[in-house]
Amino acid sequence: MSPPHLTVTVEQIKAVITDAASSSSHLLHILHALQHRFLHIPHTAIREVASHLGLPIGQVESVVEFYSFFYQTPRGRYNILFSNCTSCGYKAGAVDLMHMLSHRLGVVAGKTRADGLVSLDNTSCIGMCDHGAALLVNGIPIAPLDADKIMRIADLVEAEVPVVNWPAEWLRVDDNIRISGLLLSNQFAAGDGMRAMLARGIDATLADITQSGLRGRGGAGFSTGMKWKFCREAQSDTHYVVCNADEGEPGTFKDRVLLHSDADAVFEGMTVCAFIIGAKRGFLYLRGEYRYLLPQLQAVLAHRRELGLLGSGILGKAGLKFDPEFNFDIEIIVGAGAYICGEESALLESMEGKRGVPRNRPPFPVTHGYLGQPTVINNVETFVAAAHIALRGSPWFRAAGTEKSSGSKILSVSGDCASPGIYEYPFGVSIQQVLDDCGAKNVQAVQIGGPSGSLINPAKFNRKLGFEDLPTGGSFMVFGQGRDLLEIIGNFAQFFAHESCGFCTPCRVGTVLLKNGVDKIASGHGTRYDLDEMKRMGALIKRRSHCGLGQTAANPILDCFQQFPHVFEQRLVHSKFEPYFDLDGSLEEARQITHRDDAAAHLK
Ligand SMILES: Cc1cc2nc3c(=O)[nH]c(=O)nc-3n(C[C@H](O)[C@H](O)[C@H](O)COP(=O)(O)O)c2cc1C
Numbered sequence: 001m002s003p004p005h006l007t008v009t010v011e012q013i014k015a016v017i018t019d020a021a022s023s024s025s026h027l028l029h030i031l032h033a034l035q036h037r038f039l040h041i042p043h044t045a046i047r048e049v050a051s052h053l054g055l056p057i058g059q060v061e062s063v064v065e066f067y068s069f070f071y072q073t074p075r076g077r078y079n080i081l082f083s084n085c086t087s088c089g090y091k092a093g094a095v096d097l098m099h100m101l102s103h104r105l106g107v108v109a110g111k112t113r114a115d116g117l118v119s120l121d122n123t124s125c126i127g128m129c130d131h132g133a134a135l136l137v138n139g140i141p142i143a144p145l146d147a148d149k150i151m152r153i154a155d156l157v158e159a160e161v162p163v164v165n166w167p168a169e170w171l172r173v174d175d176n177i178r179i180s181g182l183l184l185s186n187q188f189a190a191g192d193g194m195r196a197m198l199a200r201g202i203d204a205t206l207a208d209i210t211q212s213g214l215r216g217r218g219g220a221g222f223s224t225g226m227k228w229k230f231c232r233e234a235q236s237d238t239h240y241v242v243c244n245a246d247e248g249e250p251g252t253f254k255d256r257v258l259l260h261s262d263a264d265a266v267f268e269g270m271t272v273c274a275f276i277i278g279a280k281r282g283f284l285y286l287r288g289e290y291r292y293l294l295p296q297l298q299a300v301l302a303h304r305r306e307l308g309l310l311g312s313g314i315l316g317k318a319g320l321k322f323d324p325e326f327n328f329d330i331e332i333i334v335g336a337g338a339y340i341c342g343e344e345s346a347l348l349e350s351m352e353g354k355r356g357v358p359r360n361r362p363p364f365p366v367t368h369g370y371l372g373q374p375t376v377i378n379n380v381e382t383f384v385a386a387a388h389i390a391l392r393g394s395p396w397f398r399a400a401g402t403e404k405s406s407g408s409k410i411l412s413v414s415g416d417c418a419s420p421g422i423y424e425y426p427f428g429v430s431i432q433q434v435l436d437d438c439g440a441k442n443v444q445a446v447q448i449g450g451p452s453g454s455l456i457n458p459a460k461f462n463r464k465l466g467f468e469d470l471p472t473g474g475s476f477m478v479f480g481q482g483r484d485l486l487e488i489i490g491n492f493a494q495f496f497a498h499e500s501c502g503f504c505t506p507c508r509v510g511t512v513l514l515k516n517g518v519d520k521i522a523s524g525h526g527t528r529y530d531l532d533e534m535k536r537m538g539a540l541i542k543r544r545s546h547c548g549l550g551q552t553a554a555n556p557i558l559d560c561f562q563q564f565p566h567v568f569e570q571r572l573v574h575s576k577f578e579p580y581f582d583l584d585g586s587l588e589e590a591r592q593i594t595h596r597d598d599a600a601a602h603l604k
């Protein structure tokens with residue numbers, strides 16, 4: 001039951017739905033509006049939304065249950081979520097900042113305070129890794145955190161100061177661009193790429209994108225030119241362009257920076273793609289954690305409409321001769337805290353107002369994408385690169401990088417180094433070079449490509465970033481000698497267990513078993529039998545999972561077995577088998593409460 005201050009009437013619910021639907025009738029948009037207004041999604045609202053959108057109640061209900069940022073019981077007026085990431089997590093050194101705030105505000109993690117003022121929890125990486133410890137308060141990021149700031153946050157919350165009135169410097173998120181390369185150092189004015197494309201011709205531009213060798217920057221590395229060609233050739237009157245800005249891989253924040261500093265190039269790349277494939281509608285799927293960027297992105301879109309670069313009669317206003325019948329516009333859909341929605345087919349499901357559960361593939365989105373129609377889905381950085389190639393041509397792009405990895409890669413560098421931030425290099429750069437540039441000393445390990453990528457030991461720091469050797473979506477996490485690798489691997493295992501969508505058993509169950517295995521070894525109860533079980537389980541999840549999440553979830557553990565075997569070995573107990581559950585240990589709290597420690601209070 002709602003607390004008295006949150007009694008919600010059907011009329012209020014209807015008013016919020018009508019108001020939200022006047023700007024977008026997307027299910028996630030309406031649910032965000034309800035969550036914002038009532039601090040949860042009341043059950044009555046589920047019925048009203050279903051009726052308003054003509055959807056089954058069960059579908060709306062299952063969507064509310066699926067996404068982390070929708071709640072069925074009220075959150076506090078200050079909803080505080082600490083990032084649970086090894087780079088922007090809630091620990092500053094040995095200090096547990098979440099525990100500190102919890103103590104100071106008198107609210108238990110995972111709960112809402114009885115007076116409804118504040119709720120506290122942790123959430124998967126919020127993409128502030130270059131800033132250090134970070135949290136979201138009512139969706140607004142605050143970073144970096146330290147003990148002093150935590151105390152001040154507690155005071156501001158108790159005094160009920162609106163977050164927009166908190167110190168302005170706290171609310172600013174710097175880009176931290178440290179090295180600019182091919183894309184970041186070349187200026188791009190709105191419309192430049194489109195004018196160049198129209199002057200050169202649409203077919204020639206597609207040929208240029210293909211010849212440039214541009215491959216997707218979101219991880220899989222598929223040829224962008226080929227993807228666009230397949231979509232263009234797919235039989236249909238309706239094609240779509242989607243920009244994947246769901247950036248949820250822990251340690252990755254380069255799309256956040258591109259959306260902030262280079263949004264025109266992102267939208268330009270999408271528009272170039274729309275011309276080539278014949279799309280009239282485009283979508284940018286923005287991760288819920290980056291909601292704070294929404295007003296700025298909307299302003300860039302509005303400006304582009306004013307310039308005649310979006311909307312109907314496109315380019316007419318920009319003074320270029322073009323078919324006035326042609327029109328294209330872009331809508332932004334904001335996600336709600338689900339890493340799996342970055343997987344392209346789960347993203348399509350989410351766009352269609354469903355749970356983000358990956359589809360069977362084939363068919364692929366280029367032929368059967370959004371609403372079953374041919375759809376191009378590309379990463380933010382891919383669209384930026386495509387816009388530059390449309391303007392500057394393929395030889396310019398090919399001149400950088402390597403044979404199979406042309407152009408540059410934008411890296412999100414975080415962790416134990418002097419200058420975390422954004423580094424753009426030609427492909428082929430070595431790990432050691434990046435470490436030297438970001439001021440990382442005494443490095444124990446580097447995680448390339450986030451938890452789903454590769455863990456690298458110092459003997460391999462001469463390896464090169466690129467599709468030939470080490471492909472990466474851009475996350476580059478540095479771990480110094482002082483770090484406990486087992487704790488890091490445990491954090492990654494926890495991430496996958498939490499983010500598994502639950503659709504297939506190997507991933508749903510296997511990720512939890514792996515997490516339990518790491519925890520058991522970390523607690524000093526693991527045996528060689530447990531290690532062997534984890535290896536077997538890791539191989540099984542990799543082979544049998546339905547999508548990329550499960551197929552890569554065991555990577556950190558399997559890599560650690562191979563590259564850093566001592567990390568596990570040194571914590572093993574030398575017995576054949578130890579149970580997962582320490583029965584005697586579990587009675588410790590009861591012994592303390594009853595002040596007993598005699599033999600009868602123990603279990604052998
Ligand atoms: C679990 C999972 C999460 C993913 N998250 C993202 C993401 O946040 N951003 C992204 O561009 N691609 C992500 N991908 C890859 C997409 O499925 C897809 O390959 C990509 O968006 C295609 O764009 P590209 O060709 O430009 O790389 C993810 C894949 C998986 C399996």
Ligand code: SF4
Binds near residue numbers: 508
């Ligand atoms: S592998 Fe995991 S995330 Fe992917 S469909 Fe199966 S349960 Fe869902």
